[in-house]
Amino acid sequence: MKEPSDMRVLPSTPVERFRLYGVFFFFLAGFLYVIGGLVYRQLIQSTDLKEQSDTQSRRVVLRPPARGRIYDRNGFPLVDNRARWSVKADLASLQKEFRSEYLRMLAAEKAREAVSIDREKLLEDARVRVLQGWLNKVWFVIDETNRNTKVRKPLTKLTPVTAPVERQINILELRKHLRERRALPFTLVNDLAFPGTGQALTADDGTKSVARFIEQFPVEGPIRLEQDIVRTYPYGAMAAHVLGYVKDTDTLPDNVDDISEVRVETMQKLRYTGKTGAAGVELSYNNVLSGRSGWELWSKTSSGYNQTRLKYSEPEQGGNVMLSLDYRIQQATESGLAKLKDLQGNLLPAAAVMIDVHTGEILALASQPSFDPNRLADRVSSKYYDLIEESGGWLNRATQGLYPPGSTFKVITATAGMRKKVVDWDDSLDCGAFFKVGNRDYPEHEPVGFGEVNLDKMLAVSCNVWNYQVGIRTGIEALAAEAKRFGLDTPLLQTVSDFETGGQPMTELPYAASRGLVVPDREYKLRIGAGAWNDGDTANLSIGQGYLLTTPLHMACVAASIARGETRTAPSIIHSLERNGRHPGALPIGLNPEQLASLRGGMLRCVEEGTARVARIPGLPYAGKTGTSEYFKNGEKAHLAWMIGYAPADYPVVAFAVLVEGQTDTNTWGGKTAGPVAKEMLETWWPIAVKANLDDKPKVPR
Amino acid sequence: MDQNRQGARASYVALSVFVALWILAPSAVRRFNREAFVEFQAPALNLLGKSRDMATFWEKKSRSVEEMAAAGRDLARINAALEIQINKFEDIRRENVRLREITRYNVPAEYMSVVARVATRDSSSWWQRIVIRKGRNDGIRPGAPVVFGNTVVGRVTAVHLTTSEVDLVTSPGFRCTAYLEGDDQNHIVLVNGVASNSLGTTKARVSVIPRDYSMPAGQPARVFTTGMGGVFPSRLMLGYLDGGTYATQVGNFKESLLVPSRDLYNLQEVSVLVPLHQNPGEALMQGDQFQ
Numbered sequence: 001m002k003e004p005s006d007m008r009v010l011p012s013t014p015v016e017r018f019r020l021y022g023v024f025f026f027f028l029a030g031f032l033y034v035i036g037g038l039v040y041r042q043l044i045q046s047t048d049l050k051e052q053s054d055t056q057s058r059r060v061v062l063r064p065p066a067r068g069r070i071y072d073r074n075g076f077p078l079v080d081n082r083a084r085w086s087v088k089a090d091l092a093s094l095q096k097e098f099r100s101e102y103l104r105m106l107a108a109e110k111a112r113e114a115v116s117i118d119r120e121k122l123l124e125d126a127r128v129r130v131l132q133g134w135l136n137k138v139w140f141v142i143d144e145t146n147r148n149t150k151v152r153k154p155l156t157k158l159t160p161v162t163a164p165v166e167r168q169i170n171i172l173e174l175r176k177h178l179r180e181r182r183a184l185p186f187t188l189v190n191d192l193a194f195p196g197t198g199q200a201l202t203a204d205d206g207t208k209s210v211a212r213f214i215e216q217f218p219v220e221g222p223i224r225l226e227q228d229i230v231r232t233y234p235y236g237a238m239a240a241h242v243l244g245y246v247k248d249t250d251t252l253p254d255n256v257d258d259i260s261e262v263r264v265e266t267m268q269k270l271r272y273t274g275k276t277g278a279a280g281v282e283l284s285y286n287n288v289l290s291g292r293s294g295w296e297l298w299s300k301t302s303s304g305y306n307q308t309r310l311k312y313s314e315p316e317q318g319g320n321v322m323l324s325l326d327y328r329i330q331q332a333t334e335s336g337l338a339k340l341k342d343l344q345g346n347l348l349p350a351a352a353v354m355i356d357v358h359t360g361e362i363l364a365l366a367s368q369p370s371f372d373p374n375r376l377a378d379r380v381s382s383k384y385y386d387l388i389e390e391s392g393g394w395l396n397r398a399t400q401g402l403y404p405p406g407s408t409f410k411v412i413t414a415t416a417g418m419r420k421k422v423v424d425w426d427d428s429l430d431c432g433a434f435f436k437v438g439n440r441d442y443p444e445h446e447p448v449g450f451g452e453v454n455l456d457k458m459l460a461v462s463c464n465v466w467n468y469q470v471g472i473r474t475g476i477e478a479l480a481a482e483a484k485r486f487g488l489d490t491p492l493l494q495t496v497s498d499f500e501t502g503g504q505p506m507t508e509l510p511y512a513a514s515r516g517l518v519v520p521d522r523e524y525k526l527r528i529g530a531g532a533w534n535d536g537d538t539a540n541l542s543i544g545q546g547y548l549l550t551t552p553l554h555m556a557c558v559a560a561s562i563a564r565g566e567t568r569t570a571p572s573i574i575h576s577l578e579r580n581g582r583h584p585g586a587l588p589i590g591l592n593p594e595q596l597a598s599l600r601g602g603m604l605r606c607v608e609e610g611t612a613r614v615a616r617i618p619g620l621p622y623a624g625k626t627g628t629s630e631y632f633k634n635g636e637k638a639h640l641a642w643m644i645g646y647a648p649a650d651y652p653v654v655a656f657a658v659l660v661e662g663q664t665d666t667n668t669w670g671g672k673t674a675g676p677v678a679k680e681m682l683e684t685w686w687p688i689a690v691k692a693n694l695d696d697k698p699k700v701p702r
Numbered sequence: 703m704d705q706n707r708q709g710a711r712a713s714y715v716a717l718s719v720f721v722a723l724w725i726l727a728p729s730a731v732r733r734f735n736r737e738a739f740v741e742f743q744a745p746a747l748n749l750l751g752k753s754r755d756m757a758t759f760w761e762k763k764s765r766s767v768e769e770m771a772a773a774g775r776d777l778a779r780i781n782a783a784l785e786i787q788i789n790k791f792e793d794i795r796r797e798n799v800r801l802r803e804i805t806r807y808n809v810p811a812e813y814m815s816v817v818a819r820v821a822t823r824d825s826s827s828w829w830q831r832i833v834i835r836k837g838r839n840d841g842i843r844p845g846a847p848v849v850f851g852n853t854v855v856g857r858v859t860a861v862h863l864t865t866s867e868v869d870l871v872t873s874p875g876f877r878c879t880a881y882l883e884g885d886d887q888n889h890i891v892l893v894n895g896v897a898s899n900s901l902g903t904t905k906a907r908v909s910v911i912p913r914d915y916s917m918p919a920g921q922p923a924r925v926f927t928t929g930m931g932g933v934f935p936s937r938l939m940l941g942y943l944d945g946g947t948y949a950t951q952v953g954n955f956k957e958s959l960l961v962p963s964r965d966l967y968n969l970q971e972v973s974v975l976v977p978l979h980q981n982p983g984e985a986l987m988q989g990d991q992f993q
Contacts, residue, residue: 083910083955141982207890208930211879214892215931216845216983219877227892227910227955317913 058310059183059298064274065291065315066229070243070281072327073361073575079243079282079373081229085192085210087138088185089131091178093222102126124171132169134223135188139167141216142192142209183300185224191378192225231275231377237370239330241396242323242509242573244280245373278376279394281321281573283510291318324361324575329354332684333364336677340368342663349661351397353556354681357563357652359579360571364681365553367397399493399512402549403659406629407462407670408644409483409544411562411599414455416482417470418595425598428452431465437535442468445628455595459602460610462626462670464543471542472535479541480521485567486558487585488550489519492571508573513551520547545629556657559644562603563623563652565589565596604649612643615675620686622647624678626670636664641673647682653689656681740862744837747865751821751835813935813975816840820969821865830873830895830904832856834972837864845933845984846976853939853963854878854927855972859987866974870966871895871940872904879928880940882911884918890928893940893960906960908943913956917943925960932981939963 041049070079102123109117169188177186192213193206213225231246276290277283294315299308333352340348347369354364369391375384388394395401417423432449434441442464444450450463458466471479483489491514493507507514518524520541522533528547540546557569561583568586572579589596603623606612611626624645631640639662646655658677662668724732765773818836836842838861848855848868856870857878869875873895880893892909908925917923922942929936944959977984 137986141986143982211890211928211930212932212983214877214879215933216981216986218983218986219875219894229955 057299059300061183061296061298062274063294063296063315065293066317067231067246067275067282067291068289068318068320070289071320071322072325072330073323073363074326075322076327077234078239078323078325078327080232080234082232083193083227084190084230084378085213086187086226086228087189087192087213088187088224088226089134090185090222090224091182094127094130097130097222098123098127101130105129124175128169128171128174131174131186131188135167135169138188138213138217138223142212183298185226188223191230231373233373233377235327235331236374237372238327238334239325239366240280240370240373241367241398242280242325242365243373244282244284244510245278245371245376246275246282247278247376249274249276275377280396280509281323284506284508285321288321289318292316322575323573324356324359324363325365325573326363326685326688328688329364329681329685330366333366333677333681334368334370336680337366337368339676340660340673348663348668349392349397350659350677351401351552352656352658352677352681353398353553354654354656354685355556355560355569355571357560357569357646357655358581360557360560360569360583361575361579362553362571362573363654363685365398365573367395367401369393396509396511397659397661398552399509401551401659402513402516402518403551403640403642403661404546404548404629404631405544405550405555406627406640406642407464407544408555408558408625408627408642408657409548410459410462410467410542410627411558411603411625411644412482412486412488413467413471413474413479413542414458414599414602415589415591416479417474418455418599419482419590420474420478422473423455423470425455425595428454429466429469431458431463431469435465435468435539437468437472437539440536442536442539455598456602456605459599459625460605462606462611467542468539471538474542476521476533476538476541479538480519483519483548485587486561487568488548488554488558489517490568490585491517492551492553492557493573495572495574512553516549517551517554518547518549544627552657552659555642555644555659556655559623559625559646559657560652560655561586562589562599563646563655565591569655600649603645607645611671612645612675612678614671615643615679617679617682617686620647620682621649622682623649623652624675626675628668628670631661633661633664638662638664639668641668641670643670643674643678645678647686654682654685737862740865744862744865747821747833748835751819755819812979813977814841816842816974816976817971818842818866818974819971823967830870831859832868832870832966832969832972834866834868834974835864836974837862837866839863841976842866842974843976843980843984844987845981846974847934847938848972848974849938850964850969850972854934855964855966855969857933858974868972869895870904871960871962872906872966876906878934878940879931880908880925881928882908882915882943883924883926885912885915887912889915890930891925893925896959904962904966905944906941906962908958908960909955911956911958915956922961924963933977933983935975 066081069077069081072078105122105126106117106119109122174186177184193210210225217223217225233240233243233245274290274293277286282289292315294313296312297310299310333354337350337352338347340350342348350368352364352366353362355362369388371384371388371393375381414423418425423429429452431444431451431453433447434443434449436442444464445462449465450457450461453461453463453466457463474482491507491512493509493512494505495508520537524547525531525533525537530547537546541548553571557571560569561567564586565588566583566586567589568583570583570585591599600623603625604621606626607616607622607624612624615624622645624643627640627642627644629640629642630637632638641660641662642658644655644657646652656678658674658681660668660673660677662673816836818834818840821833821835823832832855834848842858842861844858844861846858848857854871856868856873856876858866859869859875860867871893874897876893876895878893879890881888882891889910889912891911893906894909895906896904922944924942925940927934927936927938927940941960941962944961
């Protein structure tokens with residue numbers, strides 16, 4: 001029998017006690033560590049951990065807003081949004097089908113004793129087969145509605161390889177979708193109702209396709225119809241250079257930070273594909289048009305699919321913009337330009353502008369060749385892009401094209417000469433077949449010359465020799481100064497708008513010519529390293545040739561300024577009822593009444609019996625000035641045809657400019673080529689103006 | 703006690719076995735079971751409908767002679783008015799025939815009309831489904847539109863031997879395209895039933911309404927079928943736009959609610975417009991074959 005002391009459980013020796021306490025403290029420390037860790041995690045780190053958890057299990061989906069509309073001055077929509085109906089597959093709901101198909105295919109592979117099985121590839125094929133099966137059903141409903149259905153073949157039959165592209169699942173797109181946008185439904189048919197594609201030949205076909213899908217395709221199930229909006233340009237290519245087009249953007253909108261309910265900095269954001277302006281007013285007024293994005297906060301499954309929408313905010317449509325264009329005049333202008341073709345039947349590059357003399361508002365602004373923004377609004381095909389590139393269709397010739405103005409500049413030469421008092425309105429100059437400057441003969445365009453020529457006759461027949469003489473007498477300094485006084489070196493369409501730019505200057509139409517504008521003088525010629533200025537240069541400048549470069553819009557403004565008896569016109573593409581007819585920098589033209597009357601009379605005579613007589617309009621007397629300048633096209637000499645003017649002659653309301661780029665093999669002359677375009681513009685404008693009660697228009701002081 | 707416990711255990715086991723069998727059973731077996739249950743239920747539904755008819759009959763028969771005389775007078779007046787209408791329609795019909803003869807225009811009938819009594823409302827789908835006393839034996843097929851007069855009631859979703867189930871316009875399973883009264887450009891809009899609780903007023907949602915659409919002044923806008931989807935004939939009445947909650951702006955479109963033009967739950971009789979030719983949607987609903 002043992003003693004009770006042998007049965008003690010507590011250690012008696014110091015070593016044993018040390019061991020026991022050691023173990024005790026070890027466990028105590030461990031326990032405290034765990035407790036401490038829990039306290040630290042639960043109390044101190046709780047906010048951060050919750051946020052981290054939210055970040056991992058939630059996702060923000062951004063919803064792009066509808067862009068605002070663009071109207072013409074009468075309220076006709078030039079740019080709108082249309083409903084786009086897309087057929088989409090909810091991949092999360094299809095998981096079971098993907099799995100079944102995968103297992104079936106795997107069994108088939110095993111049955112044929114394949115050496116190696118690529119399971120990833122097999123899974124991808126299974127997805128494609130399932131989605132293709134659903135896509136076939138979609139087309140079946142749309143195609144077969146009006147036929148008697150024969151019920152024979154299996155529903156999941158794959159479409160033959162020869163089927164159009166839009167009827168096949170694009171494996172590359174599917175891969176990209178699974179990689180980048182797995183949470184969103186996969187698009188089976190992008191635009192069910194878009195006319196002109198395989199989906200629908202006409203708008204009516206497209207609507208029918210949508211209606212068939214809505215009424216016949218099962219409501220329940222993984223396939224759904226979603227509608228969003230896509231930019232549409234109802235008049236196609238009309239005014240494309242003014243309106244511009246939109247392109248995709250992945251840039252997050254500014255107002256994403258407004259999602260105050262959640263911290264989005266670290267949260268997964270679904271790649272945002274909105275639209276942004278890429279050219280024209282769509283670009284310059286993008287801030288107005290683009291609206292405010294909406295967002296959705298989703299919880300997601302462990303596979304990455306969206307599960308439940310927790311919160312959301314609806315997108316807000318962008319603001320509208322009202323342009324100064326009148327779509328009827330715009331259509332007529334483009335119709336006139338479209339008749340200009342070279343010997344091969346190709347459209348001649350050209351531009352035309354019509355502006356309101358009083359306000360400077362642009363009623364029509366066309367550039368040819370052009371493009372159809374509808375074809376750039378969604379997916380841009382590289383083929384179409386290249387086509388525009390090759391034809392030079394991106395360039396807005398009316399505001400960006402830089403050309404020597406030719407004889408249309410003679411109105412400025414005449415004004416400069418009279419202001420410098422080197423010639424007066426009733427002075428007659430002897431104008432032969434040429435004028436000698438230095439050792440060189442500067443020719444008249446009429447081989448026998450015009451004899452005695454005064455201002456009035458000069459403008460009617462566009463006499464060169466009169467201008468050589470007056471230009472050289474006036475001198476380059478005064479001539480260049482006069483051109484600058486009319487604003488030929490000043491960029492146009494500049495404005496300051498608080499809303500669009502926060503008070504910063506902006507250009508109403510992007511990339512309007514600014515630095516390329518040239519009003520040459522002695523300094524300019526030295527600067528470009530072309531040597532010292534000489535009288536020959538002055539003679540060239542006096543007829544609008546040489547180094548002088550300007551745009552059709554500038555020349556339309558010159559015509560408007562002369563019509564008002566001023567030096568500057570500030571054009572604008574935006575319609576505003578608040579315009580007061582004041583133009584920044586405008587001064588009185590500086591001619592006495594007789595001189596001004598003679599200048600205007602000469603322009604009237606130009607149309608009535610002179611170089612622009614082909615563009616005469618019975619019942620509408622108007623003033624004009626033609627020009628034919630030379631330029632080099634692919635190293636060969638070609639002609640530019642110009643015509644500027646204003647109408648009616650007695651109480652000007654509109655001013656215009658037309659420019660046509662002749663080709664090396666075309667017979668291009670100011671009156672003959674550009675005149676008919678001006679005529680068509682004015683013939684369209686005149687009845688509109690009469691109907692709008694022309695008498696109510698503010699009269700231009702004469 | 704032990705016996706009770708054993709009995710309870712046996713019940714649980716039996717239930718578990720039954721559930722397991724149901725889950726593991728092939729889908730064909732489960733479908734067959736469901737169908738069998740519906741067919742088993744059908745005579746009861748028929749009896750219920752007929753009993754209701756009988757009750758209505760006796761309720762009317764018990765009325766006094768004065769009441770019947772007054773009702774008779776009212777009916778005589780209505781008859782007189784209807785006769786005038788009939789004559790008017792006859793004139794229109796003749797004019798229509800004459801014009802068709804002139805233009806040699808021959809439109810084949812696209813639908814066969816089957817009149818059916820309503821047996822009951824199906825309580826399993828939030829009161830938005832009715833069961834009618836006609837089925838496969840009467841030529842009814844799934845997907846067929848169901849109307850009352852010129853008004854859309856819903857659409858056949860399931861067909862059994864002697865009964866059929868109809869999703870009402872307000873059912874979440876109902877979807878069709880429509881035109882709005884006052885929209886001169888005839889944009890198509892989408893009408894979709896909305897899930898609601900059993901106590902609330904059932905309505906459908908009208909979406910994709912053009913932003914510049916404005917309702918005709920002084921009256922609720924009527925909503926009509928387009929006839930473009932291949933299921934519903936055109937110009938059938940779906941209901942009215944609910945002016946009270948009109949114009950919820952979503953992006954570039956507006957939304958509204960649709961109030962059915964008739965009390966869909968008190969209908970006694972409906973017509974099923976069975977298409978003469980099977981349409982693709984029908985093939986998909988049957989879920990079997992297509993070409």
